[in-house]
Amino acid sequence: MPDDDAAASALRSAARLGPYFTWEPYDDGPGWRPLRTLLDPTVIAERVGAGRRTLARMGGLAPRDIEERAAASIIFLGLASRLLSPVLGAVAVGGALPIPDRERMWWRPVEGGPMPIAARGLTAQQTRVGAAPTLARTAIQGLVEPVLDVFRERFALSPQVLWGNVASALGGAAGMIADAAPSCAERAASVVEAVLDLEPLRGTARLIRPDPAKARWFLVRNNCCLYYRIPGGGTCGDCVLTPEPARLRTWAAALRSGE
Numbered sequence: 672m673p674d675d676d677a678a679a680s681a682l683r684s685a686a687r688l689g690p691y692f693t694w695e696p697y698d699d700g701p702g703w704r705p706l707r708t709l710l711d712p713t714v715i716a717e718r719v720g721a722g723r724r725t726l727a728r729m730g731g732l733a734p735r736d737i738e739e740r741a742a743a744s745i746i747f748l749g750l751a752s753r754l755l756s757p758v759l760g761a762v763a764v765g766g767a768l769p770i771p772d773r774e775r776m777w778w779r780p781v782e783g784g785p786m787p788i789a790a791r792g793l794t795a796q797q798t799r800v801g802a803a804p805t806l807a808r809t810a811i812q813g814l815v816e817p818v819l820d821v822f823r824e825r826f827a828l829s830p831q832v833l834w835g836n837v838a839s840a841l842g843g844a845a846g847m848i849a850d851a852a853p854s855c856a857e858r859a860a861s862v863v864e865a866v867l868d869l870e871p872l873r874g875t876a877r878l879i880r881p882d883p884a885k886a887r888w889f890l891v892r893n894n895c896c897l898y899y900r901i902p903g904g905g906t907c908g909d910c911v912l913t914p915e916p917a918r919l920r921t922w923a924a925a926l927r928s929g930e
């Protein structure tokens with residue numbers, strides 16, 4: 672199978688996992704913007720403003736009640752999920768690693784929900800062996816890191832927080848793969864575990880398998896996405912600030928729901 676066919680086939684398989692795992696085939700339709708425009712601080716500020724309004728509406732708050740830096744961190748986490756989940760899903764369920772290329776990818780602005788992303792003519796690494804180093808180099812460093820740098824500079828966010836968000840995006844994707852396609856859970860977790868042992872994610876988080884009899888891993892990060900700074904936000908299940916008893920209860924509930 673030619674590399675571009677392998678990438679398209681793997682991405683179609685990933686898309687069956689849900690909207691966060693979907694990169695649409697680019698159709699040259701109205702509203703699409705080149706993905707490289709997400710390297711423009713003005714565009715990123717517009718996306719954070721839209722996200723801030725959505726968070727405020729969801730919480731019954733005014734946008735001014737939500738700290739801009741906290742909103743920016745959460746918007747970046749969502750964007751990292753959209754950039755990485757389809758790649759991990761393609762490896763786990765589609766058997767090939769699409770190689771992201773910013774010049775062959777597009778996005779479309781929305782007020783809420785997963786940001787639509789489209790791609791055309793991507794190549795692929797057709798073997799799962801060695802997927803982690805390639806994913807780290809192409810998807811994390813090549814695709815996500817330049818966007819991370821824009822968020823860091825524009826909103827004075829800590830690199831530790833932002834890289835923790837990248838780890839959280841991968842851990843969340845692995846969890847969703849385990850829930851939607853249990854037979855692929857171990858494959859997804861092994862790739863994430865290997866990526867977490869590589870720069871730039873080394874030391875940001877770890878994967879834990881609380882029940883050796885069940886193919887379900889959970890991420891515990893070494894920092895926080897700042898969601899707790901939103902009124903009524905609390906902490907996330909993978910947050911370093913989440914008390915251990917609460918974390919264990921969350922894991923137990925997730926394991927029961929998968930039975």
